[in-house]
Amino acid sequence: MALGTEKVEEAVRALFPQARIARMDRDTTGPKGALVGLLKGLRERTIDILVGTQMVAKGHDFPDITLVGIVCADLSLSFPDFRAAEQTFQLLAQVAGRAGRGERPGRVILQTYTPDHFSIRTARDQDYDSFYRHEIEFREALGYPPVTRMVQLRIAGRDPRRTRATAEKLGAACRALLAAETGFARMIHVMGPAEAALSRIAGHYRWQILLKSPRSGPLQRFVRRLLADGPRGVGDRQVRVGVDVDPLFLM
Missing domain, CATH: 3.30.70.600 (Ribosomal protein S10)
Structure with missing residues (x-):
């Protein structure tokens, strides 16, 4: 599936032609001051919809964001890394945390082909303890860090x-x-x-x-x-x- 941020932005513009849409990725934040401009646009409400890569999850605090959508939320589960489930859970929990940080409640929509995977379920429920129990059992069984x-x-x-x-x-x-x-x-x-x-x-x-x-x-x-x-x-x-x-x- 070829779904880069430009393709997603194109689809969003077709669905919401009246919305003010911006994109946050390596290309758009490369020029000096570009990232600051995007963040200012969100803060001052001159941007209605932001399409971006993982960088949108990195600690930004915007109280007016009430809806977050995650496309291909399970993509990182296919990475050949024993931490794939941990990285997936961490990213989803971070992104989900961008919604509803103000007075109004937030909503998060995950698009996934593996809704029953424990990292997806526990991220949806923000259940850190349950994720840890599942993941440490896997690490112990196969001898991966932190048990080795x-x-x-x-x-x-x-x-x-x-x-x-x-x-x-x-x-x-x-x-x-x-x-x-x-x-x-x-x-x-x-x-x-x-x-x-x-x-x-x-x-x-x-x-x-x-x-x-x-x-x-x-x-x-x-x-x-x-x-x-x-x-x-x-x-x-x-x-x-x-x-x-x-x-x-x-x-």
Whole structure:
């Protein structure tokens, strides 16, 4: 489904031809002073309908907004990230909080293909405790943070073959270290290498390896040992290897 903010704005203008409509996204807020102008328009009621991306949810306080509509509210649930449900709940709860902040009550409409998903239901009900109970059960069952610690090894380079080769060599080095050290084998779980969901950014091809452990100490020692050893045969000056402890971005 191709529903960018421009398409949504076009549809809204067709439905409400008399309304004063503005759009808040990267394109419209790029010029200096543009964002301030949009916020001023909302505050002074010269804008009737605002169409925007996630940035409309970020802490703005407009008492006169009484209706919020969220298109494709479940889109982020399909992201290949163990925090997808958490991020969906957080965003929906934030956006819903923009409505009814003044004396008049607010209303929120969610458009979703998965209305029974717990993150959608709990966000609708603003039920933080219920969301936590569902989500922590999932994290515990699969061993994801916060019940474990995680390190992401990021491999990026301009040549796709060399980048993949480096990722595969680094993955082999991880498993060789696990085989050589029984202490690591009991505490460290290696996932990957795998091509990143966003496989190319700014001309760089991207791969990743995820390391999990119940405790941070063994994980830190494993990474230090891995990088101190070279590892032999992995080094390629055309490919960068980065380490992200407790990563927030897995795409």
